[in-house]
Amino acid sequence: SYLLTQPSSVSVAPGMTATITCGGNNIGSKSVHWYQQKPGQAPVLVIYFDTDRPSGIPERFSGSNSGNTATLTVSRVEAGDEADYFCQLWDSSSFHVVFGGGTKLTVL
Amino acid sequence: EVHLVESGGGLVQPGGSLRLSCAASGFTFSNYAMTWVRQAPGKGLEWVAALSGSGNTTFYADSVKGRFTISRDNSKNTLFLQMSSLRAEDTAMYYCAKDLANVVVTGFDYWGPGTVVTVSS
Numbered sequence: 241s242y243l244l245t246q247p248s249s250v251s252v253a254p255g256m257t258a259t260i261t262c263g264g265n266n267i268g269s270k271s272v273h274w275y276q277q278k279p280g281q282a283p284v285l286v287i288y289f290d291t292d293r294p295s296g297i298p299e300r301f302s303g304s305n306s307g308n309t310a311t312l313t314v315s316r317v318e319a320g321d322e323a324d325y326f327c328q329l330w331d332s333s334s335f336h337v338v339f340g341g342g343t344k345l346t347v348l
Numbered sequence: 349e350v351h352l353v354e355s356g357g358g359l360v361q362p363g364g365s366l367r368l369s370c371a372a373s374g375f376t377f378s379n380y381a382m383t384w385v386r387q388a389p390g391k392g393l394e395w396v397a398a399l400s401g402s403g404n405t406t407f408y409a410d411s412v413k414g415r416f417t418i419s420r421d422n423s424k425n426t427l428f429l430q431m432s433s434l435r436a437e438d439t440a441m442y443y444c445a446k447d448l449a450n451v452v453v454t455g456f457d458y459w460g461p462g463t464v465v466t467v468s469s
Contacts, residue, residue, distance in 0.1 A: 273456070
């Protein structure tokens, strides 16, 4: 089955840029969605269809997808961005939803 | 405003059954696919099952296929997950989520707060 690989943790200082990767075989040919989950809360969609941002999500959140890597970028990181981030896609070969293992973003 | 609220979770013995419900409001329910996602304590997100807006097309994770059944009642704006032959590894928070699309499964733009299922003797 399709596998999505994320780093377990990323640390960044406030005001800097955080980059969270999501690796998969030819993932650039698929549509990737990203979720933010804070402790004790349900996930929140922050990027959909690789690059689109839902209303209410700050412009500091952006996404890209090419080759074997999809990327979530958080610019000008704030303390409130500290959370777990998950990538997700629909694998049309197996008819399965696939989630990455998640990345814990720590704001130093 | 879109609202999803899960119910039906609780403590059940191994081998037992449970039926989860998800009440939806704030959007045309039948126009969107819906999905169930679970999260074991301290773990990541695991997709469980999804179905199309009409309810005619269903998809299941390998870990629950043959034991869980996803369904919906579009007249009552409610999504269901019938769980049987429950195992300890089914213990998790169960979330229902609204899909971005109708027939195909894409991403999930709204999530409920979740309901806890504990499988233990």
